Amino acid sequence: MTARKGHFVDGYLAALLAQASHLISTEFHSIVRRHGLSVSEWRILATLSDGESISIGRLAQITLNKQPTLTRLLDRMQKRAQVQRVPHGLDRRITLVCITPAGLRTVSQLIRLAKKHEQRVLEPFGLARAEQLKTTLRRMIELHRSPAVERDSRARKS
Amino acid sequence: MTARKGHFVDGYLAALLAQASHLISTEFHSIVRRHGLSVSEWRILATLSDGESISIGRLAQITLNKQPTLTRLLDRMQKRAQVQRVPHGLDRRITLVCITPAGLRTVSQLIRLAKKHEQRVLEPFGLARAEQLKTTLRRMIELHRSPAVERDSRARKS
DNA sequence: TGCCGATATATGCAAAATCATGGATCGCAC
């Protein structure tokens, strides 16, 4: 434990979530670095790995980046030909982003490794408990996602 | 949901943890800001709120900051008389940090608000499920905390 | 049509975070 029993932060949900998220992510990030990606770049490519194009704003929400930060990351990744900006056909304010074949090759390896890593992380808890954890997290995310995103998610389903 | 069903990131534990952590924390952080603190400052003060002194390195781990970042944050907070640096009696490499009465006053209010916020977040899940979530997270943290910290945590108790 | 508020992305600049490293101290072998 974090020593000091009964201390506020030891039982505070936000602290537990942040700590767990940080520890689990950090473990995998050393692997990500070895493949030449930063953490944000990995998140971006993983999000795009299904081949669908997606707006910059929405990508920012999913990858937990501010929009200006993401714009600059995309600039760099586009120079490396990992992603590509594509104009939206109907709304010219929107810039869509999609992954390139090169980006996909890179991220595919990492996704395989990520799945293995996840399996190792969840193994001590058993399948049932692991699924339960994920379900709880998904429900929590659903409950706290901003209304704008929900609308967006429903409206733009291809 | 995040649209696109069956997509890797929708079921990836690290992504779920990061999203949930981000959403829950962000909600409360608007309140934190209103009390004149940055997010990191809130984490630091909350960690110190039990009045115990703690080394800078350990504080960095708990608050998820890199050590140089924390040093600068502490500089600022010390100028505002929210925290205080205290030399370690036995090991002069170590600098301990503890909260000041002023810092404690600030953080006490926030802790009350944080508890209320947490209650609202967990309410839809019920007490049993909420406790189970926390238990799982704590165990996960325990399993992945670096060996150095475990040793530290046991060795330096009081 | 032309105007206006809203939305989506880009960018200038100041603040913040991070890497690499420095300086001090410690534990320990000899």
Added chain:
DNA sequence: GTGCGATCCATGATTTTGCATATATCGGCA
């Protein structure tokens, strides 16, 4: 004691981030 690798915190230099705002486009309405 002396030397040496390890540990802890501070700091200089650089990169990264994010706020505020600019630019472009949209939808609707007079």
